[in-house]
Amino acid sequence: MTDSRSVIVTGAASEVGSAIAVAFVQAGDRVFAADPSRDGVAQLVESIGSELVQGRVLDVADADAVQALVSSVVAETGRADVLVSNAGVFDGAASISETGRDLWDRIIGIDLTGCFNCAKAVSEQMIIQQSGRIINLSSVTAQRALPDGIAYCAASAGIEGLTSRLAFDLGQFGVTANVVAPGVIRTSTRITSEEILGARA
Numbered sequence: 001m002t003d004s005r006s007v008i009v010t011g012a013a014s015e016v017g018s019a020i021a022v023a024f025v026q027a028g029d030r031v032f033a034a035d036p037s038r039d040g041v042a043q044l045v046e047s048i049g050s051e052l053v054q055g056r057v058l059d060v061a062d063a064d065a066v067q068a069l070v071s072s073v074v075a076e077t078g079r080a081d082v083l084v085s086n087a088g089v090f091d092g093a094a095s096i097s098e099t100g101r102d103l104w105d106r107i108i109g110i111d112l113t114g115c116f117n118c119a120k121a122v123s124e125q126m127i128i129q130q131s132g133r134i135i136n137l138s139s140v141t142a143q144r145a146l147p148d149g150i151a152y153c154a155a156s157a158g159i160e161g162l163t164s165r166l167a168f169d170l171g172q173f174g175v176t177a178n179v180v181a182p183g184v185i186r187t188s189t190r191i192t193s194e195e196i197l198g199a200r201a
Helices: 015-026 038-048 063-077 101-129 150-173 193-199
Strands: 006-010 030-035 053-057 082-085 132-137 175-180
Touching: 006 015, 006 063, 006 101, 015 030, 015 038, 015 082, 030 038, 030 063, 038 053, 063 101, 082 101, 101 132, 101 150, 101 175, 132 150, 150 175
Parallel strands: 006 030, 006 082, 030 053, 082 132, 132 175
Antiparallel strands: none
16 A cells, blocks of 8 residues: 555546546555535445545635645645546536526636645645646536536636646646546436535525
8 A cells, every 4th residue: 555646536426536536446546535525425435445545525615625635635645646626516508698696606616716726735745746647627618619508618618728737837846737528428417507506505
C-alpha cells in the first residue's frame, strides 16, 4: 500500500463517479470518495468492500470544506496524487427563458466553481511534491450546440477554459491537467431543474 497513489474523486456516489472510484481501487490506489450524499458514500464504500477506499461527505461548492478534505488526505497519506473532479449537476435542459438566477447560480456554483475549488486546494500540495494529475469532467456540450441546459453548457465550457489555464500554470511543476468530455451516458436516474433547486436549497 505504500506505493499506492492518493486519489480524490468527487461526485463519487453517482454512477459515473462510482465507476471511476472502482477503477482506481482496482489499480491499487487509495481512493477518497467524496460526495454530498452521506448515504450514497456509505453505500459506495460498502459495495467496493476494500480498505483502499474511504468515503467523505463533501459539497464542492464549499471552498472551506474542500480545503479541509484535501488537508485531511495529505495528513493521512502525505500526498495528493490525483484529483478527479466529477461532481456536477444537470439543469434539466433548461433554456434561457427557463433559467432563473437561482438555477444559474446553483449549476455554476457546483459544476464550475466546485471544479475550481478542488483544483485550487489540491494544486497547492501538488506544487510542493512536484507531481500530480488533475482530471476534470466536462461535457461535449462545451463544444457543440446541443439541447442541454444553458447553465450546464456554460459551466462545461468554463471547465475547459479553467483546465487549459491549469495546464499552463502547473506544467512547470510536473503537474498535468486534462479534461474528459463525455457524450451522453445512460444511467438509471434523471433529475429536473426543479428537483435540483429543491434538493440542494
